[in-house]
Amino acid sequence: MHKPTILLITKSRYVHRMFREQITDYFGDSVDLVDATTVGVSCNADLFLASYREVVKEWEFPPDKLLVARRTVDLSKIGDLIALPAGTKCLVVNNSLDTARETISCLENLGLNLELSPYDPTVNKVPHDVEVAVVAETGRDLVPEGMKRIVYIGMRPIDYATILDIGFRLQIPIPEPQVYSSKYIRQIVQLSGQLSGALENEKDLNRQMDAIFHTVHDGLIGIDKKGIIIQANQAAHRILGHNPLVTPLIGGRVQEVFPGVSVNDISSQETIQQMDDRYLVMNRTYMDEGRLGSVLAFQDVTRLQKLEQDFRKRVQSKGLQPRYSEDNIIASSETMAKTLKVMRKLARTDRTVIILGESGTGKELFAHAIHELSDRRHGPFLPVNFAGLPETLAESELFGYAEGAFTGARRGGKPGLFELAHNGTLFLDEIGDASPSIQALLLRVLQERHVMRVGGDQVIPVDVRIVAATNRDLRELVQAGKFRHDLYYRLFVLPLYIPSLRERREDIPLLVEHFVRRYSAGKLRVLPNVMDRLVAYEWPGNVRELEAAAQYMTSVAEGQVVTSDDLPRQLFEVAESTEDVVCHDEIFQRSDLTILYAILDSLDWAKQHGFNRLGRSAIVEYACRKNIRVSEQQVRNRMVMLREIGLIETGNRRQGSWLTAKGEIALSRIRERLRIIRETSL
Numbered sequence: 165m166h167k168p169t170i171l172l173i174t175k176s177r178y179v180h181r182m183f184r185e186q187i188t189d190y191f192g193d194s195v196d197l198v199d200a201t202t203v204g205v206s207c208n209a210d211l212f213l214a215s216y217r218e219v220v221k222e223w224e225f226p227p228d229k230l231l232v233a234r235r236t237v238d239l240s241k242i243g244d245l246i247a248l249p250a251g252t253k254c255l256v257v258n259n260s261l262d263t264a265r266e267t268i269s270c271l272e273n274l275g276l277n278l279e280l281s282p283y284d285p286t287v288n289k290v291p292h293d294v295e296v297a298v299v300a301e302t303g304r305d306l307v308p309e310g311m312k313r314i315v316y317i318g319m320r321p322i323d324y325a326t327i328l329d330i331g332f333r334l335q336i337p338i339p340e341p342q343v344y345s346s347k348y349i350r351q352i353v354q355l356s357g358q359l360s361g362a363l364e365n366e367k368d369l370n371r372q373m374d375a376i377f378h379t380v381h382d383g384l385i386g387i388d389k390k391g392i393i394i395q396a397n398q399a400a401h402r403i404l405g406h407n408p409l410v411t412p413l414i415g416g417r418v419q420e421v422f423p424g425v426s427v428n429d430i431s432s433q434e435t436i437q438q439m440d441d442r443y444l445v446m447n448r449t450y451m452d453e454g455r456l457g458s459v460l461a462f463q464d465v466t467r468l469q470k471l472e473q474d475f476r477k478r479v480q481s482k483g484l485q486p487r488y489s490e491d492n493i494i495a496s497s498e499t500m501a502k503t504l505k506v507m508r509k510l511a512r513t514d515r516t517v518i519i520l521g522e523s524g525t526g527k528e529l530f531a532h533a534i535h536e537l538s539d540r541r542h543g544p545f546l547p548v549n550f551a552g553l554p555e556t557l558a559e560s561e562l563f564g565y566a567e568g569a570f571t572g573a574r575r576g577g578k579p580g581l582f583e584l585a586h587n588g589t590l591f592l593d594e595i596g597d598a599s600p601s602i603q604a605l606l607l608r609v610l611q612e613r614h615v616m617r618v619g620g621d622q623v624i625p626v627d628v629r630i631v632a633a634t635n636r637d638l639r640e641l642v643q644a645g646k647f648r649h650d651l652y653y654r655l656f657v658l659p660l661y662i663p664s665l666r667e668r669r670e671d672i673p674l675l676v677e678h679f680v681r682r683y684s685a686g687k688l689r690v691l692p693n694v695m696d697r698l699v700a701y702e703w704p705g706n707v708r709e710l711e712a713a714a715q716y717m718t719s720v721a722e723g724q725v726v727t728s729d730d731l732p733r734q735l736f737e738v739a740e741s742t743e744d745v746v747c748h749d750e751i752f753q754r755s756d757l758t759i760l761y762a763i764l765d766s767l768d769w770a771k772q773h774g775f776n777r778l779g780r781s782a783i784v785e786y787a788c789r790k791n792i793r794v795s796e797q798q799v800r801n802r803m804v805m806l807r808e809i810g811l812i813e814t815g816n817r818r819q820g821s822w823l824t825a826k827g828e829i830a831l832s833r834i835r836e837r838l839r840i841i842r843e844t845s846l
């Protein structure tokens with residue numbers, strides 16, 4: 165399994181080190197971290213994580229791969245800042261003006277009652293009345309002279325939302341997100357504890373707490389010793405669904421606002437509490453052992469829990485699904501070698517691919533291989549088969565539905581396959597069977613690259629690669645008015661044709677051996693005359709039918725070999741009539757086998773390239789290109805013999821020859837024989 169790589173783009177090595185430590189804390193060694201200062205920014209990473217916004221002006225990134233980390237402040241380090249008298253003028257020093265401004269906005273978000281201004285290291289001018297420098301991360305050496313006091317607030321860590329974003333983008337599980345979010349709550353509570361120690365009376369405490377309380381995202385409630393709420397921030401009102409002007413929390417009993425939760429049992433140890441159908445992470449810190457009351461901190465983690473559940477489900481379903489790669493495609497024929505070569509090229513383009521071929525030729529196998537060879541291989545691969553999909557279900561399967569979209573709709577709605585395949589590949593199998601209304605919806609999403617859930621009003625952008633497949637003639641369906649021509653052109657970007665098994669009979673022995681080995685656990689082998697019959701058969705159901713035949717033969721065979729008595733019924737009829745041809749052992753023993761091969765192969769080449777027939781001189785030229793030296797006379801003699809045994813035919817007026825069905829079979833047998841001779845003579 166490929167390990168995703170994150171390229172860290174930071175301005176200083178301290179920040180780089182902190183990013184590295186923090187990401188490793190969360191994701192362990194499931195990601196590789198690379199430093200942009202060592203490898204440069206052009207490296208082929210799965211995600212570019214930058215510590216500053218202006219990075220986009222410096223380099224061009226694939227937009228879906230760049231993430232500018234949102235940063236927060238380390239709450240455990242700002243105790244000294246809180247203890248400063250209200251209104252103190254401070255200079256915030258960072259290694260650039262922009263980062264200093266960012267730090268200020270983080271501190272202001274905490275509601276600190278200080279006058280903070282950024283320090284510009286390039287100007288080096290300090291307002292005369294400022295005596296306190298607030299130093300974040302890398303500004304230590306830049307503090308201007310004349311400062312009476314320096315307050316260090318440490319590194320600004322990556323915020324939790326960014327960590328989640330990284331996990332989702334790279335599809336790596338994030339262990340127990342709620343534990344990390346509650347770490348944050350614990351810090352807030354510790355801070356409140358520090359405050360209570362630093363401040364003497366309840367009035368001061370309230371004033372300072374007010375400052376911190378209002379802009380943090382966690383619900384905070386100050387409770388007096390009798391259990392009455394004396395302070396509550398906006399987040400607490402929002403989380404509990406109280407309008408502070410209509411039903412303020414202040415003055416109420418704490419127990420009443422948390423129905424079903426035993427508030428008295430909550431301690432400084434954070435716990436997850438269920439309140440109706442929601443989940444809250446809560447803890448409570450007693451100040452001065454409860455004499456000054458307590459602070460209850462809480463956060464609504466219903467969404468996080470749901471995200472986590474969805475994520476796990478997704479990872480699990482991904483894990484349960486068989487994933488095939490190119491290695492699972494068994495083939496030795498030249499035709500398939502060419503097909504595989506084209507597939508590898510198409511796979512790397514990220515464009516829509518449509519796989520065409522008869523039923524059972526391995527189209528789904530190829531779709532998997534394309535995904536595995538593409539840059540999206542770490543993302544999901546989701547198949548949807550339109551042949552068996554009832555029209556009534558198709559829309560909600562593909563696009564999901566919003567909560568309350570219809571009676572019985574699941575709470576919170578359900579994501580559709582397009583959403584789930586985000587950053588991965590969606591395999592639209594049997595696309596020719598999609599109903600007209602589904603075709604219209606597919607067209608829209610392929611044009612607009614976003615979806616809207618059924619009954620929803622939100623536009624959800626999706627980054628999905630489409631691989632479609634069909635065994636029907638789509639062009640014919642378009643002409644018959646059964647398939648939209650605009651969708652046809654959207655899908656028909658990169659077609660990949662998978663040849664039928666009878667067009668590549670050389671693959672048959674290899675496939676038979678493979679499946680017989682698999683279904684007999686290596687105990688059975690196939691007799692040569694049985695193999696001849698299998699090669700001669702037309703295989704209308706292609707590899708799927710061959711696999712089923714192997715299952716049948718290995719079930720009925722006795723002893724260690726598969727005999728002609730073990731062949732499935734459909735093979736009896738055809739095999740009898742062609743056996744005399746393919747068992748021409750004397751052909752294989754002939755010393756001029758390569759000449760016979762050159763003649764048959766040239767006629768096969770002609771057929772593949774749309775020529776109905778080929779003349780003698782063209783056959784000689786073809787043989788020459790294959791390094792087989794042969795005269796026109798020699799070709800003429802051999803062609804007489806091949807005509808007599810029915811492998812080729814020649815037009816009445818002798819204007820060229822072509823390969824018969826028997827000739828095709830003989831050719832694949834000769835190819836196989838030559839391959840064995842080549843391999844054994846090496």
Ligand SMILES: Nc1ncnc2c1ncn2[C@@H]1O[C@H](COP(=O)(O)OP(=O)(O)OP(=O)(O)O)[C@@H](O)[C@H]1O
Nearest residue numbers: 492493494522523524525526527528529635707708
């Ligand atoms: N070249 C191959 N090597 C090994 N197994 C193969 C090969 N081609 C097909 N198969 C197997 O044959 C079966 C049918 O293949 P698959 O479902 O990919 O065909 P398909 O073209 O998608 O069929 P349909 O059009 O009916 O959906 C599968 O079990 C697949 O693993």
